[in-house]
Amino acid sequence: MxxxxxxxxxxxxxxxxxxxxxxxxxxxxxxxxxxxxxxxxxxxxxxxxxxxxxxxxxxxxxxxxxxxxxxxxxxxxxxxxxxxxxxxxxxxxxxxxxxxxxxxxxxSAAVEELADRARIADLELVPMxxxxxxxxxxxxxxxxxxxxxxxxxxxxxxxxxxxxxxxxxxxxxxxxxxxxxxxxxxxxxxxxxxxxxxxxxxxxxxxxxxxASPVDIGVRVELPAIVLKDITDAIYESKLIHYSKTFDDKVRTFCMNPYGEVVCEEFDNVAAVNGHSHTAAKSENTNFAILVSSIFTEPFDDPIGYGRYIARLANLLGKGVIVQRLGDLLSGRRSTPGRIARCLTRPTLSNATPGDLSFVLPYRLLVNILEMLQALNKLAPGVYSRHTLLYGVEVKFYSNxxxxxxxxxxxxxxxxxxxxxxxxxxxxxxxxxxxxxxxxxxxxxxxxxxxxxxx
Structure with missing residues (x-):
């Protein structure tokens, strides 16, 4: 037939x-x-x-x-x-x-006001x-x-x-x-x-x-939902773009989940992090990704391989997904189970391993992510809190x-x-x-x- x-x-x-x-x-x-x-x-x-x-x-x-x-x-x-x-x-x-x-x-007026506030914070709000x-x-x-x-x-x-x-x-x-x-x-x-x-x-x-398409590498951020409530009430998922001061790289938020949960996903035997939100079941947190697009030039032509390598490095150090308090990262120390237990943000991914993302993320990516968090903090005070949780890594592989x-x-x-x-x-x-x-x-x-x- x-x-x-x-x-x-x-x-x-x-x-x-x-x-x-x-x-x-x-x-x-x-x-x-x-x-x-x-x-x-x-x-x-x-x-x-x-x-x-x-x-x-x-x-x-x-x-x-x-x-x-x-x-x-x-x-x-x-x-x-x-x-x-x-x-x-x-x-x-x-x-x-x-x-x-x-x-x-x-x-709406609320969305337009949010876009104006974003500009002041050195961010661009993508309307959608x-x-x-x-x-x-x-x-x-x-x-x-x-x-x-x-x-x-x-x-x-x-x-x-x-x-x-x-x-x-x-x-x-x-x-x-x-x-x-x-x-x-x-x-x-x-x-x-x-x-x-x-x-x-x-x-x-x-x-x-x-x-070849670029690969997006970054972290998933989790914090109390109240911190971003004004934003998520106006726009369920806000796409915010920032060009980092140090490297002038494009950094963006992605997949914002109000009252959602952080989840682990596997791709080709590599564990990475993602986020979901349910229409009915709610958590007390909001999570979103901060991603940096890595575009490579000749002779390198394997961006997917590069992203998989970074994710495997996190898996090697943490036996899976790593979670770290922002305050610990800024203090140059790893998060421990005790420090996570004292964190005001209660993690929704319970099986993430407390660790140190500075051993995983390249310097350029880490600087871009921290500068994005600082810009977001101007728009929504509380984002750059020592109790903000960072999960790593989040990698978005895009097909040729x-x-x-x-x-x-x-x-x-x-x-x-x-x-x-x-x-x-x-x-x-x-x-x-x-x-x-x-x-x-x-x-x-x-x-x-x-x-x-x-x-």
């Missing part, structure tokens, strides 16, 4: 491309996912945390960022107006499948609207999306793809890990971040051009960005790549939108082909 389209990956890019193709009446479509079905995934498995129905986003706190400025690079491929319409349509689909109706960050699904609600939305595809798209989980098949320079289908070959006229690869290595290897084998057309097509005819795994997005909404963009192009071509055959 030959399929019209084979989709690789059941993360947001794959799911939304499948949904779009089904709505356009394209059939038969096969959606292949290397991981397990959502009902079979568990938090106890590092593989399940990244792979399976819903992708890595299944266990995120589900932030949909309605902005052309953050979350990906789709604005490099289509116009801003078109992208805004696409993001709006993508957001509507999420809401129709159970995402909350409430939007944070709408323009955010829809917060919540960690516990992500599975509900993903289940609803799966139900929408039932009977319209064939779904195979626990089915790793080994390689892409081409003939005479044109895509022919895929070969599974067990050697089975499945053929199709179109292939849409949406491997996600967990599949970034696979995607890079396929690109090399097929001669697809790509370029594959050269694609505005329709997400590679130089191999009928081979499309979308989402974080292809390097075109960095978040749920733009990953989903890239799937819609590619699926629309495929659907239009199939319709034209059918018209020609009928004629």
């Amino acid at each position: 030959e399929y019209a389209v084979i989709i690789i990956g059941a993360g947001p890019g794959g799911i939304f491309s499948a949904l779009t193709l089904a709505d356009l009446g394209v059939s038969p479509v096969l959606l292949i996912e290397q991981g397990r079905d959502l009902s079979e995934r568990t938090r106890g498995s590092s593989q399940d945390m990244l792979c399976g129905w819903g992708g890595a986003g299944a266990y995120s706190d589900g932030k949909l960022t309605l902005s052309t400025e953050v979350g990906g690079f789709l604005s490099d491929y289509i116009g801003r107006k078109e992208l805004l319409e696409l993001l709006s349509r993508t957001d509507e689909i999420y809401v129709a499948h159970g995402a909350p109706a409430r939007l944070y960050g709408e323009t 609207r955010v829809r917060h699904i919540g960690t516990e609600n992500c599975s509900v939305v993903l289940q609803n999306l799966q139900q929408s595809l039932a009977g319209r798209v064939e779904i195979r989980t626990n089915t790793p793809v080994d390689k892409l098949l081409t003939e005479a320079g044109k895509i022919q289908g895929v070969e599974l890990a067990d050697g089975q070959r499945i053929y199709s006229r179109y292939v849409l690869a949406a491997p996600g971040r967990a599949g970034s290595r696979w995607m890079k290897r396929q690109a090399e084998l097929l001669g697809l051009k790509s370029k 960005r594959i050269d694609v057309s505005p329709e997400m097509e590679t130089r191999i005819p009928n081979l499309f790549v979308v989402g974080d795994g292809a390097g075109v997005s960095r978040g749920l909404l733009q990953a989903s939108a890239s799937g819609i963009l590619a699926a629309r192009a495929i659907g239009m071509r199939i319709r034209k082909e059918s018209s020609c055959h009928e004629g």
Whole structure:
């Protein structure tokens, strides 16, 4: 049997491309996912945390960022107006499948005042609207999306793809890990971040051009929620940018979680730190990441390897994630269990090892992070407290960005790549939108082909 389209990956890019193709009446479509079905995934498995129905986003706190400025690079491929319409349509689909109706960050006097205060503190507030699904609600939305595809798209989980098949320079289908070959006229690869290595290897084998993306390295900050309450009340997740005084490097806040929790995540047997927030269950703390983008020049071309090395160093010293009081870091001493116990900020990640991040983070990154904390303290007094907790390390690996057309097509005819795994997005909404963009192009071509055959 030959399929019209084979989709690789059941993360947001794959799911939304499948949904779009089904709505356009394209059939038969096969959606292949290397991981397990959502009902079979568990938090106890590092593989399940990244792979399976819903992708890595299944266990995120589900932030949909309605902005052309953050979350990906789709604005490099289509116009801003078109992208805004696409993001709006993508957001509507999420809401129709159970995402909350409430939007944070709408323009208001409070937001404008916050932006002015940020400028005074040598910070730039990036305006954006955010829809917060919540960690516990992500599975509900993903289940609803799966139900929408039932009977319209064939779904195979626990089915790793080994390689892409081409003939005479044109895509022919895929070969599974067990050697089975499945053929199709179109292939849409949406491997996600967990599949970034696979995607890079396929690109090399097929001669697809790509370029390395920067790696973001930093810490997760945790402090009493009251410190940032004025900010998080105005904007659920504030994106703040600072250019450090010493190095003039770009430093930014990322993934702010009011009343949330710090969590550990594993990627390729490396433990790193992240943060979540629930719509119902609340903690007394707010957490967010401070990240520094590291862009390397020749001859070095392995930013992912560099970030993995820093994370492994933290794992070596702390047997996992390290936590340190800011006051201890500034005093040149490691945090101990006793010092953490006396901290006014109660850690939400109980299994983090008290330690010393100055043994892990390079000097340049550490200086950038401290200068960012000082700037944030001007905006929200209490950030630069000795009781502020720093967890390390937080690393964001971004896939090599594959050269694609505005329709997400590679130089191999009928081979499309979308989402974080292809390097075109960095978040749920733009990953989903890239799937819609590619699926629309495929659907239009199939319709034209059918018209020609009928004629």
